[in-house]
Amino acid sequence: MDRRWREVWVLAGALFAVNVVARLTIRLGFDGDDAAADRVSLAMFAVIGLILAVVAFRWGRRRPLGTWAADVAVAVLVAMALTVLVGPLLVGNNPFAGGAGTFFAQIWLYLLATGVGVLIGYLVLTALGRDHRSQQLKRYAEVKTTKPRRVVRR
Structure with a gap:
């Protein structure tokens, strides 16, 4: 259990x-350039999605969907x-400086990027037949086919 939470x-x-x-890159390298800041933010969301796709692929192989999905959800919400x-405080800004629209846009974009990343990772895993459930069904089928048939006596 300790390893799981770690x-x-x-x-x-x-x-x-x-x-x-990403915030430090924008602050130090592209301060005032909104187009470059948007590209760095887009790259940040792509990297976050890629990380979660890899995590979904790896965790989905060895654990049931409900277990690893809850763990990913907790990690995403905390992050x-x-x-x-x-x-924003780390780079000297106020989290609510841009107004409510910017604040909630950050939340929706973050949830979108993480959701797409997890979905892509799990769909690839399932398409390859490597997810936990497919492996369980494969083992069950192998066990059932190797057992000899019981002879019914009348």
Whole structure:
């Protein structure tokens, strides 16, 4: 159980670290250039989605869907809260400086990027037949076909 939560917190930290790197890149390299800041933000969301696709692929192989999906959801919610509330403070901004529209747009974009990443990772895993349920069904079919038939006596 301890290992499971450690993985969740490491994932949340990695997702937040990607955001911090993107914010510092925008602050130090492209301060005032909105087009470059938008490209860096788009790259950040792509990296977050890619990380979650890989996590969904790896965790989906060895654990049931309900277990790893809950873990990913906790990690995403913690990372999103840190990204939206603490991230701006690290570069000297107020989290609510852009208004409610910007604040909620960040939340929706973050949820969209993470949702797409998890969905792509799990769909690829399922299409390859490597997910936990497919492997269980495969083992069940193998066990049932190797057992000899019972002879019915009358």
